[in-house]
Amino acid sequence: MTDGTRPEEPLADIPGHSTRDAVVVGGGLAGITAALALADAGVRVTLLEGRPRLGGLAFSFQRGDLTVDNGQHVYLRCCTAYRWFLDRIEGTALAPLQERLDVPVLDVARPEGRRLGRLRRDPLPVPLHLGRSLASYPHLSLAERAKAGRAALALKGLDLADPSLDTQDFGSWLTAHGQSARAVEALWDLVGVATLNAVAGDASLGLAAMVFKTGLLSDPGAADIGWAHVPLGELHDRLARKALDSAGVRTEVRTRVTSISTDENGRWSVQVPGETLDADTVVLAVPQREAHDLLPAGALDAPERLLDIGTAPILNVHVVYDRKVLSTPFFAALGTPVQWVFDRTQASGLREGQYLALSQSAARDEIDAPVAELRERYLPELGRLLPRARGAEVKDFFVTRERTATFAPTPGVGRLRPGARTKSPGLYLAGAWTATGWPATMESAVRSGVSAADAALSALGRPRDHLLDVEEAA
Numbered sequence: 001m002t003d004g005t006r007p008e009e010p011l012a013d014i015p016g017h018s019t020r021d022a023v024v025v026g027g028g029l030a031g032i033t034a035a036l037a038l039a040d041a042g043v044r045v046t047l048l049e050g051r052p053r054l055g056g057l058a059f060s061f062q063r064g065d066l067t068v069d070n071g072q073h074v075y076l077r078c079c080t081a082y083r084w085f086l087d088r089i090e091g092t093a094l095a096p097l098q099e100r101l102d103v104p105v106l107d108v109a110r111p112e113g114r115r116l117g118r119l120r121r122d123p124l125p126v127p128l129h130l131g132r133s134l135a136s137y138p139h140l141s142l143a144e145r146a147k148a149g150r151a152a153l154a155l156k157g158l159d160l161a162d163p164s165l166d167t168q169d170f171g172s173w174l175t176a177h178g179q180s181a182r183a184v185e186a187l188w189d190l191v192g193v194a195t196l197n198a199v200a201g202d203a204s205l206g207l208a209a210m211v212f213k214t215g216l217l218s219d220p221g222a223a224d225i226g227w228a229h230v231p232l233g234e235l236h237d238r239l240a241r242k243a244l245d246s247a248g249v250r251t252e253v254r255t256r257v258t259s260i261s262t263d264e265n266g267r268w269s270v271q272v273p274g275e276t277l278d279a280d281t282v283v284l285a286v287p288q289r290e291a292h293d294l295l296p297a298g299a300l301d302a303p304e305r306l307l308d309i310g311t312a313p314i315l316n317v318h319v320v321y322d323r324k325v326l327s328t329p330f331f332a333a334l335g336t337p338v339q340w341v342f343d344r345t346q347a348s349g350l351r352e353g354q355y356l357a358l359s360q361s362a363a364r365d366e367i368d369a370p371v372a373e374l375r376e377r378y379l380p381e382l383g384r385l386l387p388r389a390r391g392a393e394v395k396d397f398f399v400t401r402e403r404t405a406t407f408a409p410t411p412g413v414g415r416l417r418p419g420a421r422t423k424s425p426g427l428y429l430a431g432a433w434t435a436t437g438w439p440a441t442m443e444s445a446v447r448s449g450v451s452a453a454d455a456a457l458s459a460l461g462r463p464r465d466h467l468l469d470v471e472e473a474a
């Protein structure tokens with residue numbers, strides 16, 4: 001991850017090179033990535049984060065003896081940028097991928113009772129890799145399975161570069177391609193809600209097509225699932241900070257930027273309480289509304305568009321039982337409000353019993369519900385799904401709420417998402433909400449950081465070879 005100079009020979013000491021300064025505002029995945037990529041090219045970087053820790057909306061906190069992730073985050077084998085990020089911070093072994101896609105799907109709404117199905121792949125080329133799984137999927141009728149296969153092939157044929165896809169909603173497209181309400185629930189939304197944070201009817205066809213084409217219809221192993229087997233803070237805060245320190249990045253937390261501006265020479269001034277930082281380059285890696293408030297006049301043609309990018313919530317329900325009630329690492333559910341359930345026992349440090357985390361996307365109707373109401377709703381549902389939970393004692397029940405977890409992937413959002421470059425020389429944007437082509441995922445955040453750093457290094461005339469691996473993979 002260098003430009004070919006020796007570590008003891010900084011670029012400023014090489015003829016033809018001078019030290020450049022960059023300030024990265026925001027310490028989420030986008031900001032960390034941009035800071036590392038800039039520092040690896042010899043730029044002197046300061047990273048500013050208003051919170052007391054790094055990681056953005058993928059973080060951990062303590063609750064008694066438990067180390068709790070604010071929400072369950074997963075990635076796929078096709079998330080090449082996030083995999084690069086894990087490798088860059090030396091965290092790959094702590095967030096392994098499945099050897100092969102295998103998702104248990106429990107349905108408790110059938111008259112015959114609880115039924116288990118699986119979505120998994122075979123070692124065959126696309127689309128045959130999912131053929132056997134779809135053909136035997138018990139949660140759809142034979143006719144629904146056949147129609148789902150035809151819809152998948154039609155989806156594979158869509159051109160993701162076609163801007164008209166962004167103006168349509170995925171639900172209407174599915175209906176037009178013969179998908180029943182049951183097929184949408186048991187297949188398309190099962191995957192789509194978790195990745196898009198929206199049901200099919202509320203999601204841009206362009207983003208949905210990107211998810212399914214890339215994840216399920218590009219490479220046989222593209223949808224293999226990975227997740228952190230340690231607290232997210234171990235990856236996105238501790239290891240990330242270690243990597244930043246090793247790269248020479250000055251990292252300041254609890255430091256909120258109040259304004260940014262340029263002088264008559266085009267140098268940037270970044271104001272924080274008690275200090276002004278001067279820089280050649282600034283990367284704004286903050287949420288869209290915060291970016292809007294910090295942008296100088298003229299930086300974007302229509303800055304108000306940032307305020308038109310909606311947000312969508314995610315609710316996470318955390319339950320600690322006195323005994324083991326789930327024997328698999330995770331499962332998805334049908335016929336119940338429960339969406340995805342993960343076993344977080346080992347990662348949290350729990351020594352007795354079992355800790356389950358329920359990830360509830362597109363949770364607009366529940367995000368502000370009282371804890372007592374959520375407890376009354378979800379504990380009986382877990383009992384329906386997991387027979388061993390019915391006689392278990394609940395040792396703890398709590399919720400975490402991310403009211404603005406992602407940008408809303410609504411039809412038309414594509415034209416609102418800006419690229420990394422602004423009209424102000426030396427100022428760049430990063431964040432999962434920018435124009436990465438991906439929905440609001442960890443992958444999108446890392447890609448945005450790479451794009452911002454690449455644009456900045458190009459303008460500074462600095463080496464960019466170290467970005468080729470991630471850019472080619474992306």
